[in-house]
Amino acid sequence: MSQLPSLGGLKSSYTPTQIRRNRLIFLGLVLVLVGMVAFYVLGPYDTKDDSATLKAGDCFQNIGTDKEAKTKKLDCTDPHADYKVLKMDEDGVVDTFSCSDVPGTTGSLTQSGPGKWFVVCFKENDEKG
Known part of the structure; x- marks a missing residue:
């Protein structure tokens, strides 16, 4: 019986530097998204009514x-x-x-x-x- 060759999928082991970099990229994207939502909700509008x-x-x-x-x-x-x-x-x-x-x-x-x-x-x- 013969074995199938590996498909060369995802790398199974990442270095700590790569993991840290990926987490920082993800955190940056989340912060940008949160900032955009906050800007939309709070807006630059002066909503105070005197x-x-x-x-x-x-x-x-x-x-x-x-x-x-x-x-x-x-x-x-x-x-x-x-x-x-x-x-x-x-x-x-x-x-x-x-x-x-x-x-x-x-x-x-x-x-x-x-x-x-x-x-x-x-x-x-x-x-x-």
Whole structure:
């Protein structure tokens, strides 16, 4: 009976240097993947919303969209401070009722959440630098 020749498959013995190198390559790939996932999830976005902390006289920039506004509170002389708060109605639910009696109002922001409703009445900031 004759034996079949070996197919020359995988090397059965690796040197410690090769094993260490392979582990470092694998670890590097895992770290790159984890970094990409973290960047996607956390992102370079400024997701903090300062709407609940605004009060009359404060200025802000909308860093969200027109449909989903997110405010960033800024100094009124900041060139990015587009709006100035005229009234913060923490009991408000509907902007037309809360802002109808505030002279100079050009816009409003209504926020609702679990147990937290408020309306911010604002105008364009004419103090920005």
